[in-house]
Amino acid sequence: MPPTSEYKWARYLPVADDYKEPDLEDYNHVEPSTRVDRTKELTFLNGDSEITEISPEIGTEIRGVQLSALTPPELDELSLLLGRRALLVFRGQDFRDQTLEKQKQIASHFGRLHVHPISRHVSGSREHLVFYRNKENDVFRSGAAQNRVSTTLWHHDQSFECHPPSATILTGLTIPSKCGGDTEYVSMTAAYRKLSPSFREYLETLTALHSGVEQAEESLKKGGSGILRRTPIETVHPVVRVHPGTGEKAIFVNRAFTKHIIGLKVEESEAILSLLYDLIAKSTEFHARVRWEDATVIVWDNRITNHTVISDFSYDKGDIRHHFRLTATGERPIPVPGKLSPEALA
Ligand SMILES: [Fe+2]
Numbered sequence: 001m002p003p004t005s006e007y008k009w010a011r012y013l014p015v016a017d018d019y020k021e022p023d024l025e026d027y028n029h030v031e032p033s034t035r036v037d038r039t040k041e042l043t044f045l046n047g048d049s050e051i052t053e054i055s056p057e058i059g060t061e062i063r064g065v066q067l068s069a070l071t072p073p074e075l076d077e078l079s080l081l082l083g084r085r086a087l088l089v090f091r092g093q094d095f096r097d098q099t100l101e102k103q104k105q106i107a108s109h110f111g112r113l114h115v116h117p118i119s120r121h122v123s124g125s126r127e128h129l130v131f132y133r134n135k136e137n138d139v140f141r142s143g144a145a146q147n148r149v150s151t152t153l154w155h156h157d158q159s160f161e162c163h164p165p166s167a168t169i170l171t172g173l174t175i176p177s178k179c180g181g182d183t184e185y186v187s188m189t190a191a192y193r194k195l196s197p198s199f200r201e202y203l204e205t206l207t208a209l210h211s212g213v214e215q216a217e218e219s220l221k222k223g224g225s226g227i228l229r230r231t232p233i234e235t236v237h238p239v240v241r242v243h244p245g246t247g248e249k250a251i252f253v254n255r256a257f258t259k260h261i262i263g264l265k266v267e268e269s270e271a272i273l274s275l276l277y278d279l280i281a282k283s284t285e286f287h288a289r290v291r292w293e294d295a296t297v298i299v300w301d302n303r304i305t306n307h308t309v310i311s312d313f314s315y316d317k318g319d320i321r322h323h324f325r326l327t328a329t330g331e332r333p334i335p336v337p338g339k340l341s342p343e344a345l346a
Pocket of ligand 1: 155156157307
């Protein structure tokens, strides 16, 4: 790590302590966008804003709007746009200059804030998850990653939680000096729509087991972060979930945390999951790759996207890739009405 007195974003360097968190509780999530009048224009995109769609299926880039200045009704509107576009890229933001409390106040508008079970945070806030990568702390090219052809790993964040993350705010602090270290996203609603109607109908009747156990075990191994704040859990979620703000259906399985489809034989479960993971990874027509610029903040809806970091950057010039993340949790994933009994999700 650089000497803390010389580094501009020293207050966001990761700290690790050995505190424990209680198990997460069930709660009633209220989707902010349900408070928005759908017949009116979105007012948070003011006259000075510049809006660019990244691809037809996913992602909108916004300049000229400060996240830190939005009112609660405007954040409700943002939530509606987020549900529709899945990924919002805000440029020229002063979000990182705000106090930790102010940042958390904005993020918590979207749902109860999540504390990561194994990762480091910033001093003074357990909800501020930190990603700090430099030559000495290169998780992409050390340990198990050394034996992989690619470090691309499409995933939902923490899908094993009973209330998995929803709106997720990732703020760039220091980015590689030339290029590289982009983040790529895929629309899980578009992935769902690409499937044939009969296969979609079948998937809607399925549930899958999501597990945090392996991630917890990796953390405790030599080379892991050594942190484990909560007892790891496993949760059964529908394979197709309904977004509470838009009513759209999305595939909800991912290579990082989904273990198997309940009730199917091993080969059947593996065949279906492989098919879906291939669809997610290879269908670039519903991907969006975001290049980090200075003062960029990305907001994505974790319920209807998968994402991966692209670890193609070099540390040769002393480069650092440093971000912090605030993560709102959402509702318990909603199954397609009439397709699953309550017992199937117990
Ligand atoms: Fe992630």
